[in-house]
Amino acid sequence: MTKKTSEEGSEKKSQSKTIAEKKEALKKPPASSKAASKKKSRKGAKIVKLKPKAEGIIPHTGKEAAAELRQRVLRYKDEVDSARWNYAQALWEVKDEAAYANWGYPNFEKYIEVELNVKLRTVQYLTSMYEYFAFSLVGNLDDMSVSEKDKLNAYKRRNDIIEDVKKLGWTKAKCLVDVLTLENADKWIKKATELPLNELEAEAKKALNKKKGITDPVEVMKFVSFKLAEEQLEIVENAIELASGPAVSEKRGHLISLICQDFVATNMAQTDSGKTKYGSYFDKIGSMFGMRLIAVDKETGKVVHGVELFESMNKEK
Numbered sequence: 001m002t003k004k005t006s007e008e009g010s011e012k013k014s015q016s017k018t019i020a021e022k023k024e025a026l027k028k029p030p031a032s033s034k035a036a037s038k039k040k041s042r043k044g045a046k047i048v049k050l051k052p053k054a055e056g057i058i059p060h061t062g063k064e065a066a067a068e069l070r071q072r073v074l075r076y077k078d079e080v081d082s083a084r085w086n087y088a089q090a091l092w093e094v095k096d097e098a099a100y101a102n103w104g105y106p107n108f109e110k111y112i113e114v115e116l117n118v119k120l121r122t123v124q125y126l127t128s129m130y131e132y133f134a135f136s137l138v139g140n141l142d143d144m145s146v147s148e149k150d151k152l153n154a155y156k157r158r159n160d161i162i163e164d165v166k167k168l169g170w171t172k173a174k175c176l177v178d179v180l181t182l183e184n185a186d187k188w189i190k191k192a193t194e195l196p197l198n199e200l201e202a203e204a205k206k207a208l209n210k211k212k213g214i215t216d217p218v219e220v221m222k223f224v225s226f227k228l229a230e231e232q233l234e235i236v237e238n239a240i241e242l243a244s245g246p247a248v249s250e251k252r253g254h255l256i257s258l259i260c261q262d263f264v265a266t267n268m269a270q271t272d273s274g275k276t277k278y279g280s281y282f283d284k285i286g287s288m289f290g291m292r293l294i295a296v297d298k299e300t301g302k303v304v305h306g307v308e309l310f311e312s313m314n315k316e317k
Contacts (some may be wrong), residue, residue: 081170088126089134097125121244129170133162133176154182161185168192175204179211213292 060194094100100111113121138158141151161182163174170191192200228236245253294306303310
């Protein structure tokens with residue numbers, strides 16, 4: 001009886017000790033992640049240590065790796081530019097040959113939307129670039145007065161120019177559209193090689209305006225800011241995307257001005273000066289495509305738009 005009572009007392013004491021140890025363990029903070037990682041590693045888990053980032057100075061041992069990375073980035077850039085030219089050419093061929101019809105698409109736009117899932121303005125931008133350098137650069141060589149030798153020389157010259165333009169990169173090549181010709185190609189390729197992008201854009205714009213007979217105005221750029229609700233923003237973004245197609249432009253300020261000009265032209269009544277709202281349409285089209293237009297009334301034969309331009313052209317004759 002005494003032995004049994006002693007055993008029961010010992011068992012109760014052991015249970016009390018176990019409960020006390022558990023309570024004490026709960027008071028201790030959990031093991032740190034570092035400790036947990038060590039514990040995990042002892043079980044065979046693999047721990048990957050990340051190298052600290054260099055702060056401004058590349059360690060001597062990393063110079064070769066950094067140089068290789070730099071060259072790799074440049075190589076990828078060249079590959080992207082080359083792929084973009086090939087992509088533009090392929091898109092132009094699909095459109096020119098109506099190849100999309102063989103694939104069950106009713107038009108080029110539907111093919112772009114469904115199969116390529118890209119924006120129409122992106123495709124228009126790419127194909128217009130390719131078309132200029134591949135065709136517009138040499139002009140119409142089907143004229144019977146052009147000898148076969150001259151044709152071959154023109155095509156060879158064009159191909160050489162395209163190869164030089166590709167080396168400039170796609171962004172700089174874009175600046176040379178409508179500016180570079182077979183005759184002045186060397187000059188403009190040299191400029192594009194030496195000048196930074198912003199200066200090249202300014203030079204190209206100046207040359208293009210001179211070519212079109214437009215006097216360069218002194219532009220004062222102003223910043224405009226306003227708030228839009230989410231639904232309003234969606235409408236504005238859609239309008240900008242639609243305007244970018246015919247304008248072949250990605251400059252949002254320019255596109256917004258065209259949209260506003262379209263609204264004004266549509267809603268403006270005849271003014272006190274006698275200029276009709278149709279004149280504003282001509283202004284809009286001229287601004288969009290960089291042209292100066294003259295409009296003549298079909299019934300009266302009277303010039304109703306671009307009178308000053310018409311008179312100046314007659315004086316030059």
